[in-house]
Amino acid sequence: MDIIIKKNYEEMSKYAANVIARYIRTKPNCVLGLATGSTPIGTYRELVRMHKEEGLDFSQVTTFNLDEYLGVGMDLSKPYDLDQSYARFMYEELFKHVNIKKENIYIPDGLTKNPKEHCEWYEEQIKKVGGIDLQLLGLGRDGHWGFNEPGSSLGSRTRVQALAEETLDDNYEAFYKRANIKRSEMPHFAITMGIGTILEARNIMMIVNGYKKADIVAKCLEGPITSQITSTAIQLHSGEITVVLDEEAASKLSRAEHYKHVEKMKQEYGLE
Numbered sequence: 001m002d003i004i005i006k007k008n009y010e011e012m013s014k015y016a017a018n019v020i021a022r023y024i025r026t027k028p029n030c031v032l033g034l035a036t037g038s039t040p041i042g043t044y045r046e047l048v049r050m051h052k053e054e055g056l057d058f059s060q061v062t063t064f065n066l067d068e069y070l071g072v073g074m075d076l077s078k079p080y081d082l083d084q085s086y087a088r089f090m091y092e093e094l095f096k097h098v099n100i101k102k103e104n105i106y107i108p109d110g111l112t113k114n115p116k117e118h119c120e121w122y123e124e125q126i127k128k129v130g131g132i133d134l135q136l137l138g139l140g141r142d143g144h145w146g147f148n149e150p151g152s153s154l155g156s157r158t159r160v161q162a163l164a165e166e167t168l169d170d171n172y173e174a175f176y177k178r179a180n181i182k183r184s185e186m187p188h189f190a191i192t193m194g195i196g197t198i199l200e201a202r203n204i205m206m207i208v209n210g211y212k213k214a215d216i217v218a219k220c221l222e223g224p225i226t227s228q229i230t231s232t233a234i235q236l237h238s239g240e241i242t243v244v245l246d247e248e249a250a251s252k253l254s255r256a257e258h259y260k261h262v263e264k265m266k267q268e269y270g271l272e
């Protein structure tokens with residue numbers, strides 16, 4: 001596991017965008033797993049910059065998003081403040097700014113009439129394209145990936161999940177409050193890839209910033225593996241794992257100095 005500690009959010013975002021860009025450049029038809037939330041916004045902005053200024057080419061890239069609220073979906077005829085869907089978020093933050101093909105974008109459909117069937121279909125699509133090369137992940141304050149709330153099985157698959165109170169609070173503050181939507185009116189359920197689905201991605205990269213995530217970062221990376229903190233499953237992944245943190249998010253890691261030392265040595269020896 002590579003744990004990279006960067007000075008601030010901007011540097012964390014640039015590093016993460018560079019990792020993603022490297023995948024796209026070495027395998028132009030790569031399959032990326034993408035995340036939402038406030039954390040990846042800087043990473044997406046940097047990718048957009050690379051597309052515009054350096055010609056980073058998304059024309060053969062396929063993407064699968066982790067999750068979507070149930071009951072919302074991208075309806076572009078609606079005014080923005082009425083649609084807080086993750087589909088809308090992805091479109092606004094990344095997709096509309098790069099040359100990705102619409103048919104290569106997969107996001108769970110929050111407006112589906114048959115969630116169970118849709119979840120199975122979603123899993124099949126991931127298999128059909130040969131699996132995910134790199135899955136980008138944020139981290140919820142209760143330690144979730146996607147919407148795999150505490151108690152989700154570490155082998156779980158794409159399914160409907162009820163949101164924890166803490167998650168509703170955080171996501172209300174971050175997205176729904178700004179759109180003048182009452183907390184009681186925001187979706188309380190979501191479709192999410194499971195932990196088992198995420199672990200099948202060949203490589204994963206988790207990005208986390210800010211002091212308020214410092215406790216959960218330490219538990220996730222250095223604590224015991226438990227379904228009460230679903231992201232501790234990171235310790236079970238067999239591929240390349242990159243964790244990019246800012247100083248604040250890394251501040252409660254007991255081995256932070258060691259991770260910094262390893263990173264420095266790798267740079268000195270020219271190891272990626």
Ligand code: GLP
Pocket residue numbers: 035036037038039040066067137138139140141144145146147167171174
């Ligand atoms: C939501 C998303 C997660 C994300 C988390 C953290 O719950 N479903 O994928 O990691 O928020 O969000 P933020 O980056 O805004 O802290």
